Amino acid sequence: MTWKRLVGAAACALAAGVITVGGAAAGSGKTLHLLEVFWPESKNSFVDQNHNSRPDVGDVVLTGSELYSWAGSKRGAHVGSLRVICTSQTTAAAHCQATLMLPAGTLQLAGYLDFAKSGPQTIAVVGGTGTYAGARGTLSAMGIGRSSKSSDTIVLLP
Secondary structure (H helix, E strand, O other): HHHHHHHHHHHHOOOOOOOOOOOOOOOOOOEEEEEEEOOOHHHOEEEEEOOOOOOOOOEEEEEEEEEEEEEEOEEEEEEEEEEEEEEEEEEEEEEEEEEEEEOOEEEEEEEEOOOOOOOOOEEEEEEEEEHHHHEEEEEEEOOOOOOOOOEEEOOOOO
16 A cells, blocks of 8 residues: 555544534534545655655654535535544554544544444544543544545544
């Protein structure tokens, strides 16, 4: 897997997009449905520790996305952004941390991602700020075809 694909996979797997807003407070048991539109490659960074131009153990990817609400089956209003940092554990897997910055606060995410896996990736919601203070739950992300978008669902525990 090239580093460019790793960057895209990291962003997709840790994606968020937008909340079917009204916001869901921590402990609310709410589900948030998201659309993520990834940054162009020019805004991503790959720290190649051994300078071999491919992902290896210890390499780091920094990336982000803009988040939008769903308007039917199309992109709605801009509602926030996402910042991600992943450290490669193998050539096709990484431990990632992410912050979703939303109008009502932030959500913190963390987890292990296997980029060779097909289908949705799921990681933990491990906290937040503002309305999301103390949040716990999961985020499941699924790429949309070969586009630079993903459809994500966050489920916050009651």
